[in-house]
Amino acid sequence: MNNYEINPGEQLRNFIKTLYPLDLDIEDNIQDENKCFIDRVDQFIMAEGSFRQLVYDSTINYLVRRLIKTAEYLRRKYESDNFPPEQFIIELRKFLKSNIRLDDNDCEKLLAILQICLEVKSKSLKAAMKRRVRRNLNDNQELRCYICGRALSSAKKEDIHTDHIFPQTMGGATEEFNLKVACKKCNENKSEYIDSTDFHYEQMCFVSEKGTQSFNIELERKYQIAVWAKSQYSCSICGKPALEVGRLDFGRINLSDSWHFLNMEAYCNEHQPE
Numbered sequence: 001m002n003n004y005e006i007n008p009g010e011q012l013r014n015f016i017k018t019l020y021p022l023d024l025d026i027e028d029n030i031q032d033e034n035k036c037f038i039d040r041v042d043q044f045i046m047a048e049g050s051f052r053q054l055v056y057d058s059t060i061n062y063l064v065r066r067l068i069k070t071a072e073y074l075r076r077k078y079e080s081d082n083f084p085p086e087q088f089i090i091e092l093r094k095f096l097k098s099n100i101r102l103d104d105n106d107c108e109k110l111l112a113i114l115q116i117c118l119e120v121k122s123k124s125l126k127a128a129m130k131r132r133v134r135r136n137l138n139d140n141q142e143l144r145c146y147i148c149g150r151a152l153s154s155a156k157k158e159d160i161h162t163d164h165i166f167p168q169t170m171g172g173a174t175e176e177f178n179l180k181v182a183c184k185k186c187n188e189n190k191s192e193y194i195d196s197t198d199f200h201y202e203q204m205c206f207v208s209e210k211g212t213q214s215f216n217i218e219l220e221r222k223y224q225i226a227v228w229a230k231s232q233y234s235c236s237i238c239g240k241p242a243l244e245v246g247r248l249d250f251g252r253i254n255l256s257d258s259w260h261f262l263n264m265e266a267y268c269n270e271h272q273p274e
Contacts, residue, residue, distance in 0.1 A: 007120075007166040007171055007172045007173050007178055008113060008116040008117045008119075008120055008171040008172075008173065009064060009068070009117055009166055009167070009170040009171020009172055009194070010166060010171070011113050011116070011171075012064050012067065012068070012110075012113045012114070012117060012171055013060055013061070013064050013194075015109065015110065015113060016060055016063050016064065017060060019102075019106070020060075022052070022053065022056045038051070038052050038055050038056075039052060047262060050262055051262060054197055054201060054261075054262065057195070057197035058197040058198065058201070061194045061195070061197060061198045064170060064171075064194065065170065065194075067110070067114060068114065068117050068118070068169075068170060068171060070095065071092055071114040071115075071117070071118055072118060072121070074088060074091050074092050074095060075088050075092075075118060077091075078091050089111070089115075092111060092114065093107070093111055096110060096111060116171070117170075117171035120168065120171060120172065120173050120174065121168055121169060121171070123168075123173075123174040124174070125162060125174050125179075129162070129174070129176070129179065130162045132176060133162050133176060133179045133180065133181060134162075134181055143160075143181060144181070144242065144243050144246070145181065145182045145183040145186050145242070146163075146180040146181060146182055146233055146241065146242060146243050147163075147182050147183070147186040147187075147190065147225060147228060147233055147242065148183060148185075148186050148224070148225075148228070148242060148247055148248075149242030149243065149245065149246040149247040149248060150183045150186075150246075150247065151246070152181065152183060155183070158184065159183055159184045160181060160183070160184070161181070161182050161183065161184055161187040162179055162180070162181060162182070163179065163180055163181070163182035163186075163187045163190065164178055164179060165178050165179070165180055166178055166194065167190075167191075167192040167193065167194060169192040170192055170194055185221060186221070186225060189221040189222045189225055190222075190225050191222075193222075193225075193226075193229075195229055196226050196227070196229035196230040199222060199223070199225070199226035199229075201226065201261040201262075202261075203223075204223050204226065204260055204261040204264075205258065205259075205260040205261075206218045206219065206258065206259040206260065207258070208259075210250070210259070215259075219250070219259075224250070226261065227250055227261070227264045227265065227266055228242065228248055228266050230264075230265065230266065231265060231266050233248070233266075234248075234266070235248060235266060235267050235268035235270075235271055236265040236266055236267060236271075237267060237268070237271035238268060238270070238271055240268055245268045245269070248266040248267060248268060249266070249267055249268075249269065249272060250264055250265070250266060250267070251264070251265060251267050251272055252264060252265075253265055
């Protein structure tokens, strides 16, 4: 298949969300004992629903990863000369029927999406595609990493990568809409993380103050990418991307609180909160 309008991995994520939508209609005045654990924690830390959303999105990503990786495991096991060509699909369908609570119609939909996710994983990124992605930048726009904003015009060739925005290993298409230029460091640290909620947000609770060497060590690159990804690699105030304004800095939403994932956002130089 060619020319996807949406990444197959995103199709899978959206499908799971339709099966298990986030209930946003929970009344604030119902008794605590009738709320689920996540809602009680959200209320406890006064997150106003942001923690609940974070856990939900992270869980959906876990399901996407588990289903794709399991399908790949079965494909490697059964797509060989030892089995007939159709054996992989038979085994994948059997797995879904035995281990996932779905009716037959939804099971077949999920089976079809997983097959497409595996299909895009095997598509190689040609040199011609890399050149097109770079040429598609505006003529007046400096070649920059779309993640950190680093200028790449004079960088070594091996330091300039073409990144799948939605990871190819998670069903991201090797098509121009899903490709952007990134520096080597960001591309390697972004790895196969799907979005900001896919990182280990629970580890992002820092005790150092910004500007100190300890803070720079704590806020390692993969955590920086997680914060940048929260605002789609753009300033959370004006929306200008790192591609345009250069490296985005970090600030706290609540200055009286510590540095942690829910309290951090990305800002351009003009909109630093502190």
